[in-house]
Amino acid sequence: MNFLIVHQNMPGQYRELLDWLVERGGHQIVFLTQRRNYPDTPGVTKVVYKPHHTPAKDAYGLSRVWEEAAGMGYGAALAARGLKERGFVPDIILGHTGWGELLFMKHIYPDVPILGFFEYFYLEKGGPVGFDPEDPANETAPFLLQARNAVPYTNINVVDRGLCPTRWQRDCFPETFHDKLYVCHDGIRTDKLKPKADVSLQLGRIGRITRDDEIFTYVARNMERTRGFHLFMRALPKIQAARPNARVLIVGGNDTSYGKKSESEGGFRAEMEAEVGHLIDWDRTHFLGQVPYNDFQKIIQISRCHIYLTMPFVLSWSLLESMAMQATIVASDVAPVREAITDGETGLLTDFFDPQGLADKVSAVLSDPARFAHLGRAARKHVVETYDFLNVCLPQHIAQINDMVPADKRIIM
Template sequence: MYRVLMLHRDFPGQFRHLVRSLSQDDRIEVRALGQRVEAAVPGVCPRLYGPVPAVGPGTHPYLRTVADYVGRGQAVLAAALAWRQDGYRPDLVIGHGGFGDTLYIKDLWPDVPVVGYFEFYYRSRGADLGFDPEFPHTLDDQARVRTLNAVNLLALEAADLAISPTRWQRDLHPDPFRDRIEILHEGIDTDLACPGPAQPLMLPEGGSLTAADEVVTYVARDLEPYRGFHVFMRALPEILRRRPRAHVVLAGSDGVSYGNPPAGGGSWRERLLAELGEGLDRSRVHFLGPIDHDAFINLMRLSKAHVYLTYPFVLSWSVLEAMACGVPLVASDTAPVREVVEEGVNALLFPFHESTRLAERVDEVLEMGLGADGLRQHARHLVVSRFDARTRAVPAWRMLMSQRFGCPAPAHGLLDRRPL
């Protein structure tokens, strides 16, 4: 029996499809350690390593996140040590390298290969920091993110194999490490994220929207500047002026996943609504709050134009799932997006900071009507052919694990081909 140990703060995280594949293979035993369980995977019961020690108030500001990640690595080490004392030894460890989970596992099992997933290497210029002139950064910010990379660098040094999901994310890493990093996306379930009939959307304030309505959508985990929420909101008055029948539906929480909350408190939603004031027709703008995955897929099937914006940062699963659903996409012309979007072929692009241009492009794609079918078809084709979990991503992971570390390969071979 080949033993695989999975490590992720929010299990299974990016490893959901891979863990499911491994756990269904009778030749492989899967164990997992995590701080929280994000989603259940049949056949895998992760051990929770519990709360990470709180970072002390006297910790240097540059080191607060680093100290949290070191505490997580220590918690993983303690949980794994208990297993080793019971006779457990994995044949392969796979973990997220950015949160501290893989930091010390090599010290416990020096001869066990470690595969690290490296999602984002922080840059003081050329990526997210300093991208948005509305939120200027300081020299202090630059020093802080340079220090934060200590965790990435330690995890990279300890990894026998490093993985990044896209070329742009890989290329953020320093030259000495870049050539060691393989590009392998974790995959999108395009059997779930696919075109189909949409159920009516019941609105929080009453009433509903159906496939007969002109619906523009925006979705993010949190409604915040990193995902262009402020740019999108400022485009709404012009979108609604140009499209008198349109309704705009936004889904996401009022928290902050990446940047900072507004100065003075409150949420970015409250701040932007106050800024727009009477200039925004609130009767045609609908906030759903956070939604589950099934509701997201239905929303994409209902949508006539989906808008996605991001700083130069991690590419969201949601944009790939939206493309797989065949919704016409209007997206920011930023580096992560350009890796999957070709202007006029599978989406329409606009400069991130230009709300007026965003409104024009939304109007353009809505005006296409059935003429947008080419965008829809090319978008789905790209995601299925490059990112499909079952036929592309997971087989590629499994074959690499087999070739490099002797993990049993999938019995059906590299690719389970099916129509795109």
């Protein structure tokens, strides 16, 4: 089968599917992206497109949303037209709908079915906007959110079918979208992500750490409000006071992925260090930055208690990956997390706004990990049964793809 996959940050949500298609062989795969530095992959032709134009920084905010999306869509369409002129015609197009890259694909390939990835519909209520009283939405937020939603509103009429990785994300979209959307996660490689009793990691001046050490962890793409970094930092001194031998490993960058950027030099981390830094034992606090994936696995495998915090928003891969590695997790009690974790069965849930409650639960796990070990075992079982890539998610995705292409093009698993 000929695949055209479109995602500005290759491979994005197509990481596992792309690897599987390449390993299987027999397919022609073209990946259209803006990411120049992604390494060349045997069996995949990477084509870098350039957005057609970038609006001026002082452009009117509401129109800039559409300008950026249309510019990406037009740039991707021009690159696709070049592919077509060179003789490449896909049997199916897979792509993320969030940035506008698919907007004009039907003008290039009018007869090719498109399966679009619908990640998030911007909510005025029920999502991260206005969720935290410390960060209230301003009066322009409803207008900006509706302007952003012009992109999915257009895309639902461009694609032939769409998918959402979780029910919560699907339910963020209007009901008028639902007939075109199916729910299935990208998939977790539970065959590769497992607990490991003898794992160890070299940690700078601290030396080698293992599961014998009292380690707890916090992971986010970036240290930001949406992922509850401020609540974690406020709970940290309380955990350290209760557990004087515990060390925390903190993984993530110092930028902003979601929500507004911090105005402080040094980002949101600097803000929180100014607030609670005098209460923290810095000899037992280790900011590791963004780490290689193999090191991330070891960090979670070593962890006695893993903290996952988020406002109501897109569920992080790291949560499900940590569950697959049998981590004992304390997570924020919000709707998207409750879809993956049942309190007291596959993890512990805590009020997002209660740093003392968070500290108490983490400290309890650290003090008696054996008493809570059943949560990690149940978490792995749940991910294997619900989110496993090879046995649960992949067959659903292939069935949807096969339903969109001629019988002689279908993939036989």
